[in-house]
Amino acid sequence: MTLQRLEGFSRPRAALEQYQTPASLAARLLYHALMKGDIEGKRVSDLGCGTGVLAIGAALLGAASVTGIEIDEDALNIARRNAALLGADVGFIRADVKDRSLPETAGDLDTVLMNPPFGAQKVHADRPFIDLALALAPVTYGIFNAGSVPFVRAYTEGRGEIAEQVGGSFPIKRTFAFHTKDVQEIEVEVLRLIRIR
Numbered sequence: 001m002t003l004q005r006l007e008g009f010s011r012p013r014a015a016l017e018q019y020q021t022p023a024s025l026a027a028r029l030l031y032h033a034l035m036k037g038d039i040e041g042k043r044v045s046d047l048g049c050g051t052g053v054l055a056i057g058a059a060l061l062g063a064a065s066v067t068g069i070e071i072d073e074d075a076l077n078i079a080r081r082n083a084a085l086l087g088a089d090v091g092f093i094r095a096d097v098k099d100r101s102l103p104e105t106a107g108d109l110d111t112v113l114m115n116p117p118f119g120a121q122k123v124h125a126d127r128p129f130i131d132l133a134l135a136l137a138p139v140t141y142g143i144f145n146a147g148s149v150p151f152v153r154a155y156t157e158g159r160g161e162i163a164e165q166v167g168g169s170f171p172i173k174r175t176f177a178f179h180t181k182d183v184q185e186i187e188v189e190v191l192r193l194i195r196i197r
């Protein structure tokens with residue numbers, strides 16, 4: 001209910017696949033991670049944080065520190081307002097997840113949260129997110145298109161392991177001109193990825 005108060009993207013950019021995670025799905029991911037011991041007292045980062053829902057939620061659930069990383073300055077401004085609205089202590093970094101200096105900038109982390117682009121506009125747009133997540137933290141919770149498990153498993157082979165998957169759905173409201181329905185439910189899965197090296 002608290003996360004439902006957050007402001008969404010004002011002018012979402014299709015090329016960046018800017019879809020805000022609905023509060024209910026964000027809460028599901030966050031409470032799951034909390035119960036696994038991956039939030040409270042932990043150093044958390046949200047990759048492609050957009051308007052900040054996952055980052056802010058993690059801060060409200062007692063993370064020791066939270067860093068939101070996002071390429072789009074407009075989204076970051078909304079995220080900053082959202083954090084202030086709920087009194088959440090979140091640091092934001094404007095950067096492309098492909099930026100190779102990020103692991104050094106972000107420092108040591110415990111948990112990554114992310115709802116990356118699914119690659120609908122730009123194929124493989126999710127890959128640099130997975131790469132950075134594995135570089136930053138031993139545990140990652142990511143939202144992926146349903147059916148992504150074989151891809152994620154193959155892509156992270158030798159680097160990571162899918163420890164768990166939780167199903168969910170993501171109602172996407174009509175946002176872009178190419179959308180044909182008022183609401184489209186997208187089946188998704190939240191994957192808990194563990195780094196193995």
Ligand code: SAH
Binds near residue numbers: 021051052075096
């Ligand atoms: N995590 C937010 C937003 C999800 S939409 C939420 O859950 O609501 C995906 C986000 O990734 C968008 O905000 C988009 O601007 C950002 N993004 C896309 N490509 C990026 C890149 N290369 N580097 C950093 N952020 C990126």
